[in-house]
Amino acid sequence: MDPIRENAQVETRRSFFGRAGAMSLGTVALADLLAREGIAFPGADPASPALPNGAGGLPGLPHFAPKAKRAIYLHMNGGPSQIDLFDYKPKMDEQFDKDLPDSIRKGQRLTTMTSGQSRFPVAPSRYKFAQHGKSGMWISELLPWTAKIVDEIALVKTTWTEAINHDPAVTYICTGNQIPGRASLGSWLSYGLGAMNQDLPAFVVMTPSWSSKTSAQAIYTRLWSAGFLPSKHQGVALRSVGDPVLFLSNPSGVDRSVRRRTLDAINRLNQKEYDSFADPETQARIAQYEMAFRMQTSVPELADISNEPKNILDMYGPDVHKPGTFARSALLARRLAERDVRFVQIFHRGWDQHGNLAGDLPAQCKDVDQATYALITDLKQRGLLDDTLVIWGGEFGRTIYCQGPLSRENYGRDHHPKCFPVWFAGGGIKKGVVHGETDDFSYNVVQDPVHIHDMNATILHCMGIDHRRLSFKSQGLDMRLTGVLDQNPVQAILA
Structure with a gap:
């Protein structure tokens, strides 16, 4: 078998849990959306009040109303x-x-x-x-x-x-x-x-x-x-x-639209990588590339x-x-x-x-x-x-x-x-x-x-x-x- 295909078909523990429902991207995204609305995610610590959180924060945080x-x-x-x-x-x-x-x-x-x-x-x-x-x-x-x-x-x-x-x-x-x-x-x-x-x-x-x-x-x-x-x-x-x-x-000769198309192509490749191996650092790279693009205006x-x-x-x-x-x-x-x-x-x-x-x-x-x-x-x-x-x-x-x-x-x-x-x-x-x-x-x-x-x-x-x-x-x-x-x-x- 081709070594690359063989590697892709290996079911690692990380990729198994990555495909499981509790750890899927959809579930993480849902938990984030619920947290932003102040709604507790099912299974979250009931002692933690449902308080609004920032994007990407952990469900159940903050633990109490922050000052x-x-x-x-x-x-x-x-x-x-x-x-x-x-x-x-x-x-x-x-x-x-x-x-x-x-x-x-x-x-x-x-x-x-x-x-x-x-x-x-x-x-x-x-x-x-x-x-x-x-x-x-x-x-x-x-x-x-x-x-x-x-x-x-x-x-x-x-x-x-x-x-x-x-x-x-x-x-x-x-x-x-x-x-x-x-x-x-x-x-x-x-x-x-x-x-x-x-x-x-x-x-x-x-x-x-x-x-x-x-x-x-x-x-x-x-x-x-x-x-x-x-x-x-x-x-x-x-x-x-x-x-x-x-x-x-x-860089010289690269305008914002070219930068956008380049990032979209790279992100699609990174997403394929994540779908295969569920390495969270791949998602971190996608997020950082997107942040860098937005920072070109905000910074x-x-x-x-x-x-x-x-x-x-x-x-x-x-x-x-x-x-x-x-x-x-x-x-x-x-x-x-x-x-x-x-x-x-x-x-x-x-x-x-x-x-x-x-x-x-x-x-x-x-x-x-x-x-x-x-x-x-x-x-x-x-x-x-x-x-x-x-x-x-x-x-x-x-x-x-x-x-x-x-x-x-x-x-x-x-x-x-x-x-x-x-x-x-x-x-x-x-x-x-x-x-x-x-x-x-x-x-x-x-x-x-x-x-x-x-x-x-x-x-x-x-x-x-x-x-x-x-x-x-x-x-x-x-x-x-x-x-x-x-x-x-x-x-x-x-x-």
């Missing part, structure tokens, strides 16, 4: 210094250049960058703090614009992680595991809840430049990867140079900010006019939110001040402070903040002790995973609250610790998802974003 329809995650890659920004420790002035007490350090793990130091001299923050808003939240002078929105945010001062180096730490916070290969938060939301806009991806990523002239830790596409989930749920990165998305423009319109009012552009600051800046990315995040993109993640690099903190940290704050304020204010005045969740934070914090030479004018700080700040605003979040407390040295949590799995459980909760009930079978395991331990949303910050 947020979409989310914007502002990730400050490198580890912002909590002591110099959000965690006011006035008693540290008396400890200048004294060794960090062993009773505080408690033999905790150090990085190789400071483990060989003979001393661990305390370096108090050189920046002034003041209370702001009705909440009286303490904020550093480095964040004057963020200080204007403290009554909109819930500040968690006691987030912690087990990871102490950048790559595993940012992989952990994005995917729920320090080892690469898992699905990212945005991919989980795309998989579970689906897309609300059929002309734009459900998950969009931006990686703006930074002002600091120092080198920054690399970030990798796996941070927005779909991992073991179908590949159509991976994040789509918007570029600041050339086409916003690679290969978005047609250029999204990226064109020429029609934005002057007062809005001024609010984001002068950098909004420069493609690839955080300010431009923040404005695009708002434009994506109003177009109902499910999840937007902005990675701003360079928050890794091992030395020259006095030079680099103010530059980093200036990069993001006004634009972050503008994003929250812009969403609010458009009525979008009520159902948009905004998250700001890094992968860990910084040490109270100095790395390298210490002076009152300048110093460096090493990585510190035991306590760092993350703030939330918008859909499902209380306004103007501070959760948790650290010791006088901003070194250990003394009240209300929040693991990064608890943080991700909180994000999922705001989006109407019980994190324990969103899983995917891979390598014989029921994979979850929040792992297998007993993690819980942070109820104290939920509205």
